[in-house]
Amino acid sequence: MDTLWLPFRTWRLPLFADIALFQSDFYDFVEPRFQSRQEEVVVQFTNLTRARIQGLELTFRTWFGPATAWSPMGIFHVNGGVTFLEPRDRRRNDWLRYRSRRLSTISWVLSLPWGELQMEYRYQSRVERVDEELKNLGLISNADARVPIHVVDIRATVEFARWLGVPLALTVNLRNALDYYYTEVPGNLASPRQLILQLSGDW
Numbered sequence: 001m002d003t004l005w006l007p008f009r010t011w012r013l014p015l016f017a018d019i020a021l022f023q024s025d026f027y028d029f030v031e032p033r034f035q036s037r038q039e040e041v042v043v044q045f046t047n048l049t050r051a052r053i054q055g056l057e058l059t060f061r062t063w064f065g066p067a068t069a070w071s072p073m074g075i076f077h078v079n080g081g082v083t084f085l086e087p088r089d090r091r092r093n094d095w096l097r098y099r100s101r102r103l104s105t106i107s108w109v110l111s112l113p114w115g116e117l118q119m120e121y122r123y124q125s126r127v128e129r130v131d132e133e134l135k136n137l138g139l140i141s142n143a144d145a146r147v148p149i150h151v152v153d154i155r156a157t158v159e160f161a162r163w164l165g166v167p168l169a170l171t172v173n174l175r176n177a178l179d180y181y182y183t184e185v186p187g188n189l190a191s192p193r194q195l196i197l198q199l200s201g202d203w
Contacts, residue, residue, distance in 0.1 A: 014073065017060040026051040031097065050090040053099075057083045070162065071111035080106035095128040100149075115157040115169070124149040130186060140187035149184075152177045161202075171198040 029051040059081035063073035071077075087099035102125035110117045126148045134143035154174040160166040172195070179193040 014064060015060060015062045017058070020057045022053075022055050022057070024053045026053075051088065051096055052090055053085060053087045053096075055083055055085040057081065068111070068113075070113060075111045077109040077111065078106070079109075080104070097129050097131055098127055099129075100124040100127055114163055115159045118155045118157075120153045120155075122149065122151045122153075134186055143186045145183065147182050149182045149190075150178070150180050151175075151182075152180075167202040169200050169202075171200070172196075173198065 027050055031046060059079075061077070061079040063071075063077050065074040065076040067074055081104065083103040085099065085101050085103070087096040087101070088094070089096050102123070104123040105120065107118060107120040127146050130144050130146065132144075134140050154177050156172045158170045160168045160170070175194040175196065176190075176192060181192070182190050184190050
């Protein structure tokens, strides 16, 4: 594997940003394939002669709002990033399987005297190509059904050390808050909305 990484960084208060161009070349890249043999379906690992992933990545973070003792840079924090990819099977001159070409995340954090509130949004564009054999061999119904991914997570953290002096933190996570249905593996829905409570300590 050969990788070329060209970063460019800027620093302007209150904004930090990174821009990077990259290219990765893969030789004898291994991918699983499904094949039918004598009325049986077997998995065969095959080598792609050559694959290449090119991309552009932009990330940023900033702070704003009133400065406080618990958040000197400002009580509002925003972090985000976007990635553009060109994942190609150079032997077939086609897309690599199960790769999205656009990825993006952005999170908003509100810092409070007792903890913080956070919301994160994640996006992945619709996968360009799936394993054709899954559909052709009838292994999975609707194996090629796929949609873009839009997921919102919400988290609230109470840090008892800030106002009680106790080294405990209680976190409430609401994952996939919009209960968006999508697949990451053919024929299998990703996790629906989940509410998770977590108690952690530091001694």
